[in-house]
Amino acid sequence: MGVLALAACQPQKAAVDAKQSQAIANEELRIGYIGPSKTAGGAVGWALHQGSLQKAVAPIGFGSVKEYVFANGPDLSEALLSNKLDVGIFGDTPALTAQANRGGSTLIGFNAVGHDVWLMGREGIETLADLEGKNVGVPNGSYMHRYVSGLISQGLLKNVTLNYLLPRDAQSALSRGDIDAFAAPIQLGPQLQALNYNTVDLASKHGLEGNSVIVVTDEFLSRNPQFFKTFDSVRRQAVKELQAQPDAYYQYYLKYTDYKEPIIRASFPMSTYLEDTFPEKGMALLAGTKSFLLQQKIVQKDVNVDKWLINTN
Template sequence: MNHSISPLASRRRVLRGAVGAAIASALPVLSNAQGADTVLRLGYIGPGKRPAAATGWALRQGLLLREVAALGIKDISTRNFPNGPDLNEAFVSGALDVGIYGDTPAIVAHSRGLDSRLIGFDAVGMNVWLLTPRGGARSVKELEGQSIGVARGSYMHRYVLGLLKEHGLQKSVKVIHMFPRDGEAALDRGSIAAFAAQIDVGPLLASRGYPVIDQAAQHPSLRGTSVIVASDKVLQARPGLAAAWTRARRSALADIQRDKEAYYAFHAEATGFPLDVVKVSHPLSQFPEAAYPAEGIALLAEVKSFLLAEKLIDRDFSLDSWRVNDA
């Protein structure tokens, strides 16, 4: 099967899973107020059995459950997803109450009708590593006429599209949908000219000898954020949820600062990545204490403007109206 797609098709099909969010209001969504109303259902992106970052530590230490218990929540169930579009589909089907994932799929889904609200950030300023096969292209310009693998609909995808635009390569480079788990094999075979890898995966592949020819860190507006989004249904049923989440994250961050090594050991165990890779990927400076840090809001505005300009979303919306003000 040929997985390559033209640049134009890539734009039209970005976040395919989120397209269904446009009809979210027409689907029967069951909130926790209807049925098993004591369990909060949390989705996240990652390979591990539990989320990491400040929310993951808050879960491990019981800080999050302590805060939401006052809202009548007795347990928190977690479910991991391979990418943002898949998490969006779970939101649409009513299978999730809260999701932690990249800014790009979250914004596309909200723009296309997903009934969701922003309640905070888990990370701000996430990097992307653009890697090539050993002996492959040595610069972005050398990718002309070739292909880049990236998980479609992710914050890495937006980085790739933005990078190609900066270099005038939108029409001459193919963008191929590829999950992070498949990137190394494709680089090893030489079936792609480059792979855009996210946190953890990027440094791991670099440590195995795959050259890095560009990083999102070199293009500040193309860095990513990990946002925390809650369904309107659960927020209506639990109006104090956003504030409780922020309190739990702040307590977790204070814990993390007191014992950084214990946190990083947990993060490595939770995700399965080597400790040195985790430390490179997740500097503690990327974990904001504020619910809505200025840098995070600015990056969200950059993402939204880019998606609108590239016609990847049709409906604009106010970031102020998207966020919950009492977080």
């Protein structure tokens, strides 16, 4: 009787297993990044464009890959930690802030290292000294914020009032005179240069650039133990490819942005794309970002970066 009952259950169990396998195979890998372009860009964006990432993750259960764009890092962090995303590609400042405040994430690499900041001034503002007693716009909690705070702590920017606003509002605020300068991120900085706003300073002059980091939740990693090695192998290969054919990379990216080619080349030099999972420059900038967050009391809890990194062994 027991044998008959077991035999009768086996076809049903096989059917359930088949359905579960199909569901896993059809799972979507959800990658979030910060806009304004319609692709994450960098090695991850290139791998998606080439189809290599989709092909690599299919055997480990992902039938499709989709990019989701966000306006800023805090919104992306919230989506990631609310399980609405699997992978987050965004600035190291909001990524560290989220880890300090809530935990639950793991750093699995860098999509770009050393993003510059362009401190752009309106007419009459040409040097850092010209900004004394003036208003400076900056996106709150961003790598641009870290750069401006670094200038202040070094005594290079004195007696300024910080106005927090998003990059999309910067040009109109400058033109109205609501702010005297704006700390502009990639794409917007060179665009404002092209519109004849004054380049007052660059983050790269002071070692205050930002990184684009790649983060996943601990819960996602526990469900997908093969993901990191698969993903990192694809990312490394993509870096080699885009470094070998930069013109092809820029032509790909231009299809997904409203900015012109000179703006894109100035914003995303090949030197920002590094093959190492945790490159020395990226880690040094990350340490500076962590110090900024603690000094500014944006976070109250320190992050042990060594424990935040995924174990690559």
